[in-house]
Amino acid sequence: MAQPLPAARRPKRMTPARWGLYAFIFIAALYFLLPLYVMVVTSLKPMAEIRQGNLLALPAAPSIDAWVKAWTSACTGLTCQGIKIGFLNSLRILVPSVVISILIGSLTGYALSLWRVRGGNILFGAMMVVAFIPYQVFIYPLVRVFSFTGLGQSLLTIVIIHTIFGLPTMTLLFRNYFASLPVELFKAARVDGAGFYQIYARIMMPMATPMIVVAVILQTTGIWNDFILGLVFAGRDNLPMTVQLNNIVNSTQGERAYNVDMAATLLTALLPLVVYFGSGRWFVRGIAAGAVKG
Amino acid sequence: MRLSLNSRLSAISALLPALLVMLVVYIGATSWTVWMSLTNSRMLPNNNFVGLRQYAMLFNNDRWITSVHNIVIYGVLLVSLALLIGFLLAVAIDQRVRAEDTIRSIFLYPYSMSFVVTGLVWQWLLNPTLGIQHVLRSWGFEGATFDWIVRPETAIYCLVIAGVWQASGLVMAIMLAGLRGIDDEIWKAARVDGLPKWRVYVSIIIPMMGASFATAAVLLSTAVVRLYDLSVAMTNGGPGIASEVPAKFVMDHLFERANIGLATAAATTMLITVIAVVAPYLYWRARRGEVR
Numbered sequence A: 001m002a003q004p005l006p007a008a009r010r011p012k013r014m015t016p017a018r019w020g021l022y023a024f025i026f027i028a029a030l031y032f033l034l035p036l037y038v039m040v041v042t043s044l045k046p047m048a049e050i051r052q053g054n055l056l057a058l059p060a061a062p063s064i065d066a067w068v069k070a071w072t073s074a075c076t077g078l079t080c081q082g083i084k085i086g087f088l089n090s091l092r093i094l095v096p097s098v099v100i101s102i103l104i105g106s107l108t109g110y111a112l113s114l115w116r117v118r119g120g121n122i123l124f125g126a127m128m129v130v131a132f133i134p135y136q137v138f139i140y141p142l143v144r145v146f147s148f149t150g151l152g153q154s155l156l157t158i159v160i161i162h163t164i165f166g167l168p169t170m171t172l173l174f175r176n177y178f179a180s181l182p183v184e185l186f187k188a189a190r191v192d193g194a195g196f197y198q199i200y201a202r203i204m205m206p207m208a209t210p211m212i213v214v215a216v217i218l219q220t221t222g223i224w225n226d227f228i229l230g231l232v233f234a235g236r237d238n239l240p241m242t243v244q245l246n247n248i249v250n251s252t253q254g255e256r257a258y259n260v261d262m263a264a265t266l267l268t269a270l271l272p273l274v275v276y277f278g279s280g281r282w283f284v285r286g287i288a289a290g291a292v293k294g
Numbered sequence B: 001m002r003l004s005l006n007s008r009l010s011a012i013s014a015l016l017p018a019l020l021v022m023l024v025v026y027i028g029a030t031s032w033t034v035w036m037s038l039t040n041s042r043m044l045p046n047n048n049f050v051g052l053r054q055y056a057m058l059f060n061n062d063r064w065i066t067s068v069h070n071i072v073i074y075g076v077l078l079v080s081l082a083l084l085i086g087f088l089l090a091v092a093i094d095q096r097v098r099a100e101d102t103i104r105s106i107f108l109y110p111y112s113m114s115f116v117v118t119g120l121v122w123q124w125l126l127n128p129t130l131g132i133q134h135v136l137r138s139w140g141f142e143g144a145t146f147d148w149i150v151r152p153e154t155a156i157y158c159l160v161i162a163g164v165w166q167a168s169g170l171v172m173a174i175m176l177a178g179l180r181g182i183d184d185e186i187w188k189a190a191r192v193d194g195l196p197k198w199r200v201y202v203s204i205i206i207p208m209m210g211a212s213f214a215t216a217a218v219l220l221s222t223a224v225v226r227l228y229d230l231s232v233a234m235t236n237g238g239p240g241i242a243s244e245v246p247a248k249f250v251m252d253h254l255f256e257r258a259n260i261g262l263a264t265a266a267a268t269t270m271l272i273t274v275i276a277v278v279a280p281y282l283y284w285r286a287r288r289g290e291v292r
Helices: A016-043 A047-052 A065-072 A084-114 A120-130 A136-148 A155-180 A183-191 A196-207 A209-225 A228-233 A241-250 A258-279 A281-292 B005-036 B053-058 B062-093 B100-112 B115-126 B132-138 B155-180 B184-192 B197-208 B210-226 B229-234 B246-255 B260-287
Strands: none
Touching: A016 A065, A016 A258, A016 B062, A016 B100, A016 B115, A016 B155, A047 A258, A065 A258, A084 A120, A084 A155, A084 A196, A084 A209, A084 A241, A084 A258, A084 B005, A120 A155, A120 B005, A120 B260, A136 A228, A136 B005, A136 B246, A136 B260, A155 A209, A155 A228, A155 B005, A183 A196, A196 A209, A196 B005, A209 A241, A209 A258, A209 A281, A209 B115, A228 A241, A241 A258, A241 B115, A241 B229, A258 A281, A258 B100, A258 B115, A281 B100, A281 B155, B005 B260, B053 B260, B062 B100, B062 B155, B062 B210, B062 B246, B100 B155, B115 B155, B115 B229, B155 B210, B155 B229, B184 B197, B197 B210, B210 B246, B210 B260, B229 B246, B246 B260
């Protein structure tokens, strides 16, 4: 999308309509930036300043104490070791989940796009439908199945769960991409005697690098931001950062340390923000491609 | 191309995980959920068939009625506001504005953040003793009141504010792609005919962007049905039960209130609602050849 436009097409004179346009954009930008601004300035203020002062005021004496406390010693329910525990848990959940879900999703998409398997279209159509169904429909039976198999709530369980729920989107992504490649490529490889997995590993996956990037962005932000699956399937020792953040903020006794809360929130938002600002238009491609999932 | 037995087996082996997930997880779990909703399961699932009694109890349950009421308010407002704001933002950006990339990034960044983060941020901003109300009063508007989040009848609108903040950028991205996909010839022809710009948008461009609107609307509505994290993080369903939503009703009754029959009846109701929205949409897309 968004082709760079020749500068000549931009109106040179500022008409009243242009002023109105920029005013609208400016006000909209304030609304979108306000929360981020408030989080940053509040996280840098001491509590006394927060209690008396103005939410929008810049910190009089900025300090990173709240950030240190949020990272190392904020209380997440029972323990007080800070949000870093959740950060590490989220990473341990994220990496295998992203890798495995992309591997299985790309293989499924490849088999459904280039190989005519009987019933393939039905399987694909059904996956598109289930991609929209709320997790609440599946959650309880899955809890029972995992406790029956002895896995219970564990790191392995939550990785399997993310792989399962990532499968429809990943399949769609790779199926459509492989279907858009010239079919001659595939035929030539077949004539040369390459088998199913050889074509996948040596030809299709190397060609799919742009889609892999999109898939990594989509899965990374999706899995990092997950709350409900981590809450139910990860188990107490592996709770992801989103769950621990909610525990820090919403179960504190006594006066709330807003500066620590906001620092912890910013720390939780950091990875998706880095992915977002680092990947630029790839992120938009990702959400457009993952659009079916919602 | 005819496939050899060997490649056919390979292809089937590659599809085995997906097939298994489809049968065991999606179809199996859904059927089990629907079945449990027809039993009188309490703390543990049982097989005492009671017909639709759980559904009758569900629709006599105040908490559920509040949840449904809330999700309708939230859904209607979120979808219409996010579509409106997202479209206006896309139109504004499409006017060859300066610093387009920066402006677009500002509108879209909230979408990269989780609902938990979104909920907590807006919880603070809307908090009457520290947030926007406090700022307005300190600016001299002594009588300014903005305490929606602590008032039962308005708490759900606070979720709408946060939801619109999070989702409008997504709509903007979809709409911008749609606007950029429109042939320049149409703009030239409209200029020759002397149509004012707003008229072109209303009479020509918006009708042409049906697909973008449909995609955005379906995306937003399925997110509406899933609404859970935001309610938990922002208000925890409160004050009282004022901002309860169906997904939270299901979770609470499954894991805290040990009423599996009622919870699965609620989940099944959500399922039917989603399928009623999504099936026609997917059919329509398939007819247009987008999902083959």
